[in-house]
Amino acid sequence: MADSAAAPQAAPHAGGAEVTKRDFLKLVTAAGAAVGVGAIVWPLVDSMNPSADVLALSSTTVDLAPVTAGQAITVMWRGKPVFVRHRTPEEIAKAKADDKGRLPDPALDAARVKPGKEQWLIVVGICTHLGCVPLGNRSTEVRGEYGGWFCPCHGSHYDTSGRIRQGPAPANLAVPPYAFEGDTKIKIG
Amino acid sequence: MAGLHKSEFENPVIRWVDSRLPIFTMLQKEYGVFPTPRNFNYFWNFGALAMINLVIMIATGIFLAMNYTAHKDMAFDSVERIMRDVNWGWLLRYVHANGASMFFIVVYIHMFRGLYYGSYKTPRELLWILGVIIMLLMMATAFMGYVLPWGQMSYWGATVITNLFSAFPLVGEHIVTWLWGGFSVDNPTLNRFFSLHFLLPFVLVGVVFLHIAALHITGSNNPLGIDVKGPQDTLPFHPYYTIKDSVGICVYFIVFALFVFFAPNYLGHADNYIPANPLVTPAHIVPEWYFLPFYAILRSVPDKLGGVLLMFASIGVLAVLPWLDTSPVRSARFRPVYRILIWVLVLCCVVLGVCGGKPAEGIWVVLSRIATAYYFLHFLVILPVLGKFERTLPLPESISRAVLPTGGGPLPGGAAAKPMEKA
Numbered sequence: 001m002a003d004s005a006a007a008p009q010a011a012p013h014a015g016g017a018e019v020t021k022r023d024f025l026k027l028v029t030a031a032g033a034a035v036g037v038g039a040i041v042w043p044l045v046d047s048m049n050p051s052a053d054v055l056a057l058s059s060t061t062v063d064l065a066p067v068t069a070g071q072a073i074t075v076m077w078r079g080k081p082v083f084v085r086h087r088t089p090e091e092i093a094k095a096k097a098d099d100k101g102r103l104p105d106p107a108l109d110a111a112r113v114k115p116g117k118e119q120w121l122i123v124v125g126i127c128t129h130l131g132c133v134p135l136g137n138r139s140t141e142v143r144g145e146y147g148g149w150f151c152p153c154h155g156s157h158y159d160t161s162g163r164i165r166q167g168p169a170p171a172n173l174a175v176p177p178y179a180f181e182g183d184t185k186i187k188i189g
Numbered sequence: 190m191a192g193l194h195k196s197e198f199e200n201p202v203i204r205w206v207d208s209r210l211p212i213f214t215m216l217q218k219e220y221g222v223f224p225t226p227r228n229f230n231y232f233w234n235f236g237a238l239a240m241i242n243l244v245i246m247i248a249t250g251i252f253l254a255m256n257y258t259a260h261k262d263m264a265f266d267s268v269e270r271i272m273r274d275v276n277w278g279w280l281l282r283y284v285h286a287n288g289a290s291m292f293f294i295v296v297y298i299h300m301f302r303g304l305y306y307g308s309y310k311t312p313r314e315l316l317w318i319l320g321v322i323i324m325l326l327m328m329a330t331a332f333m334g335y336v337l338p339w340g341q342m343s344y345w346g347a348t349v350i351t352n353l354f355s356a357f358p359l360v361g362e363h364i365v366t367w368l369w370g371g372f373s374v375d376n377p378t379l380n381r382f383f384s385l386h387f388l389l390p391f392v393l394v395g396v397v398f399l400h401i402a403a404l405h406i407t408g409s410n411n412p413l414g415i416d417v418k419g420p421q422d423t424l425p426f427h428p429y430y431t432i433k434d435s436v437g438i439c440v441y442f443i444v445f446a447l448f449v450f451f452a453p454n455y456l457g458h459a460d461n462y463i464p465a466n467p468l469v470t471p472a473h474i475v476p477e478w479y480f481l482p483f484y485a486i487l488r489s490v491p492d493k494l495g496g497v498l499l500m501f502a503s504i505g506v507l508a509v510l511p512w513l514d515t516s517p518v519r520s521a522r523f524r525p526v527y528r529i530l531i532w533v534l535v536l537c538c539v540v541l542g543v544c545g546g547k548p549a550e551g552i553w554v555v556l557s558r559i560a561t562a563y564y565f566l567h568f569l570v571i572l573p574v575l576g577k578f579e580r581t582l583p584l585p586e587s588i589s590r591a592v593l594p595t596g597g598g599p600l601p602g603g604a605a606a607k608p609m610e611k612a
Contacts, residue, residue, distance in 0.1 A: 079375045
């Protein structure tokens with residue numbers, strides 16, 4: 001019915017590619033349906049993102065007092081291991097000297113620690129390649145050729161600043177957001 | 190009685206149902222009298238075997254799910270409880286775990302059949318692509334299933350594989366967080382993997398249905414790779430191929446039983462009997478054997494994103510294979526060069542599989558790079574070029590002329606088949 005009513009109106013115009021009211025209605029309907037489907041799908045998709053209780057666990061407080069120079073501890077933050085390493089003066093010196101070395105992911109050692117707290121290196125203990133936990137947090141473990149950490153999965157070597165030096169990993173060990181809450185206490189997250 | 194289907198069944202009950210919902214007519218048409226090339230060899234068993242394997246996986250999986258707990262603190266113990274306390278739990282789990290390996294053995298041979306006899310060529314391109322989709326779904330299902338026992342290999346396999354997506358620029362990290370439902374593989378990840386591991390097999394059933402529906406439009410390919418020209422070239426599916434498939438099914442069950450009862454952990458990893466520990470990575474992470482060739486391709490590239498893309502591309506080339514192979518001749522029997530190269534490709538995949546299981550260092554890296562290069566060379570260069578230069582052997586006139594001792598004759602189908610039907 002609508003078609004036959006529209007036809008005489010469309011006739012004066014040339015060709016069949018005329019834009020009619022019907023085309024407009026089809027577009028509006030399709031667009032409305034697309035928005036509707038999107039509005040229904042988004043809650044489903046977003047429900048798979050981290051939930052409120054997971055996000056609520058996103059900070060951890062660590063007491064640094066028991067960690068002596070040369071030692072390192074592993075703490076859990078957001079379900080991931082975080083390496084807290086009390087670096088010796090030699091390790092700090094080595095890291096600073098390597099600032100000018102060959103770095104696949106260039107970063108200054110000073111930018112990876114807090115000013116005045118250079119002995120504390122805090123990095124996420126997850127290899128940036130495919131997510132394994134590198135070895136080297138215990139002094140008895142293999143620390144790789146640069147004295148930091150070594151990932152046994154695919155052979156990435158990290159230095160005493162947690163920077164990638166050799167192997168397939170594309171980036172340095174991540175430095176998590178943290179702040180000192182006193183001389184020997186940090187809050188990660 | 191307008192609108193009722195005219196059923197040819199005698200039994201009044203069957204007739205009553207069939208005239209309202211002609212499923213019996215359909216079964217008779219598609220699996221009873223369905224005209225099937227008369228020259229199948231045993232390679233044509235593997236589609237039916239895959240179907241049976243899928244049914245076994247769904248059946249055992251449903252009963253395992255009745256005793257499994259998808260929680261990171263309880264999953265490992267619930268699997269141990271299935272093994273020790275649940276009646277026949279050990280059997281259900283070993284059938285399910287080894288069934289996954291059997292499924293890949295069967296499907297890989299099924300795919301080899303398709304490659305060797307050119308089953309992917311026109312008019313069966315869509316049938317082949319549906320098969321590639323089935324393989325992708327199988328891989329996703331198998332991967333998520335392997336995570337559920339929440340052992341060390343489960344946990345770290347999940348970590349490594351989900352981290353593959355972090356290789357994509359900009360959105361990579363967000364995708365990984367979304368997949369995990371957190372900031373590492375954790376309880377939300379386990380829960381969603383269980384949900385999807387339960388769902389995907391039923392999606393598989395749907396795609397398998399389409400795969401078979403498409404097959405029944407084009408009809409099966411055959412070892413000669415030539416088209417069926419008339420009834421003298423075919424046999425009814427039942428009883429000829431129901432029986433031939435049954436023989437294969439017996440052999441399949443013998444192999445299956447050897448694994449389940451005599452070497453149930455042969456294809457698994459001892460590390461997966463250690464509960465998952467997010468703080469300790471096993472020294473040597475390897476996926477299950479059926480993923481090793483893909484894992485080798487992933488590791489052969491020194492660049493993270495490059496490795497991930499190449500791994501996905503190795504399956505992508507299969508999807509476009511019908512357009513890469515330019516030869517009009519289907520069966521390798523009549524392609525003297527392709528007939529050799531297909532075995533080189535098989536060797537290449539075996540080498541990749543071995544490399545994938547070894548540490549990524551020294552000779553294994555070199556070997557996996559050579560094999561990866563050859564794999565893509567085969568599909569992207571050799572197949573398009575070979576079709577233009579290869580001198581193929583003359584094709585037989587028809588299936589019946591080639592395979593019947595009488596050489597076919599004008600109407601051998603009726604004459605030759607009848608005595609067999611009576612016997």
